[in-house]
Amino acid sequence: MTATTAAATQAYDTFIEICRERKTSRAFDPSAPIPKEHFDLILEAARHGPSGANAQPWHYIIVTDPDKKQAVADYFVAEATSRAKLKMKFPTPNYRGLATAPGLIIVVADFRYIKAFPILNDGSDLDAMYKENAQRILLQSVAASTMSAHLAAAALGYGVWWVTAIGQEQAQNALKPLFDVPDDLSVIDIMVFGKPLKAPYKRWKKNLDQIRSWGVYNRDIYMTQEDIDTWIKEERHKVMYRDESKID
Ligand SMILES: Cc1cc2nc3c(=O)[nH]c(=O)nc-3n(C[C@H](O)[C@H](O)[C@H](O)COP(=O)(O)O)c2cc1C
Numbered sequence: 122m123t124a125t126t127a128a129a130t131q132a133y134d135t136f137i138e139i140c141r142e143r144k145t146s147r148a149f150d151p152s153a154p155i156p157k158e159h160f161d162l163i164l165e166a167a168r169h170g171p172s173g174a175n176a177q178p179w180h181y182i183i184v185t186d187p188d189k190k191q192a193v194a195d196y197f198v199a200e201a202t203s204r205a206k207l208k209m210k211f212p213t214p215n216y217r218g219l220a221t222a223p224g225l226i227i228v229v230a231d232f233r234y235i236k237a238f239p240i241l242n243d244g245s246d247l248d249a250m251y252k253e254n255a256q257r258i259l260l261q262s263v264a265a266s267t268m269s270a271h272l273a274a275a276a277l278g279y280g281v282w283w284v285t286a287i288g289q290e291q292a293q294n295a296l297k298p299l300f301d302v303p304d305d306l307s308v309i310d311i312m313v314f315g316k317p318l319k320a321p322y323k324r325w326k327k328n329l330d331q332i333r334s335w336g337v338y339n340r341d342i343y344m345t346q347e348d349i350d351t352w353i354k355e356e357r358h359k360v361m362y363r364d365e366s367k368i369d
Contacts, residue, residue, distance in 0.1 A: 139276045144323060146280030147214050149315030151221040159277055160224070163314075166273035170266030173258035178234035179266045181312075182227040182300050187220075189299050193311065194220035196295045200287060212358045216284075219313060224279065226270070227300055228310035230263045232256070260309075267310055280317035285310055322364035 125133075160183050167181060184190055197216035205213060219225065235255035241248040271281045286292045286308045296308045331342055344352070359368050 139272055141323075143272060143275035143281060144321035145282055146315075146317035146319075146321045147282055148218040148318040149222045149224075149280065149313070150318055151223060151315075153223060153316035155224045155279075155315065159274075160226070162277065163224075163270050163273045164226075167266045167270040170262070170269045172262035172265065173255075174234075174237040176234040176237045176259075176262065177266070178231040178237075178259055179263045180229040180231065180306070181270070182229060182302070184225040184227060184300070190222065190225055191220045192299055193225070193296065194218075196292070197284070200292070204287075212361055214362070218282070218318075219284070219311070222282070222313045222315050224274070224312075224314035226312040227296070227302075227308055228263065228267055228312055229302055230259065230307050230309040231305075232259060232307055233305055235259050263309055267312060270312055271314075274312075274314040279314040280321050282313035283310060284313060323366075324363070325360040325365040325368055 164181050167179065168177075170177075170179070172178060184193070194217055197219055201213040201216055204211065235252065235258075236242070238251075238255040238258050240251045240255050267283070271283060274281050286296060293308060296302070297304075297306075300308075302308060
């Protein structure tokens with residue numbers, strides 16, 4: 122085993138602290154604007170993300186117009202209301218914080234790059250299988266870049282909020298015109314950040330033993346579909362909106 126140098130230990134300690142301290146906030150102080158250069162520092166991290174075929178199928182639009190932030194918030198509030206009516210039973214957060222968030226970045230994905238990954242493109246069943254995988258590669262690539270941006274924002278001391286553009290087709294139709302996103306691109310996420318209005322809390326995280334196996338999958342911790350259904354019913358609402366120290 123190679124010895125860990127003091128510099129590496131220090132770098133890891135700094136890094137893991139940023140990972141631990143990255144916490145979701147959903148309401149931000151509108152009177153604490155983000156300096157322009159911080160947007161660049163954050164997107165500089167996004168720029169270095171890994172991606173399938175090194176396609177870098179992402180683009181980031183920094184939202185500067187308060188009316189557009191309001192329009193994004195209005196869309197999400199309306200979407201959450203209609204989902205509540207559909208009785209999806211998903212514990213929905215308050216999306217009004219989007220309107221006053223000082224940092225709001227629209228994450229755009231370019232799905233045309235799925236052609237950069239192994240696909241046949243002949244319309245066959247096999248092609249469909251490879252295309253599905255190619256879409257996953259693309260999604261994971263954009264998420265990898267976005268995650269770097271979130272960590273950079275956390276490193277700068279901001280609270281962060283990862284909002285997925287739910288509602289798909291409807292969301293695209295509502296959000297793309299606001300930011301003149303070309304037809305063939307997709308709004309996939311919204312990255313929100315700023316000085317939290319209240320101190321963010323640490324949410325429950327699985328421990329290492331729950332997420333790691335050595336050699337082969339540890340079946341002792343395997344969850345059946347039934348276990349997961351129970352978790353959704355009994356635990357999900359707690360882990361989403363409660364400090365981990367307050368979960369019984
Ligand atoms: C892919 C992804 C999608 C998410 N979508 C939403 C969302 O649409 N709305 C929201 O309020 N939070 C969203 N979140 C934030 C999660 O709820 C949050 O990360 C989770 O509860 C864990 O809390 P933490 O970020 O403080 O560790 C999303 C996070 C990820 C990674």
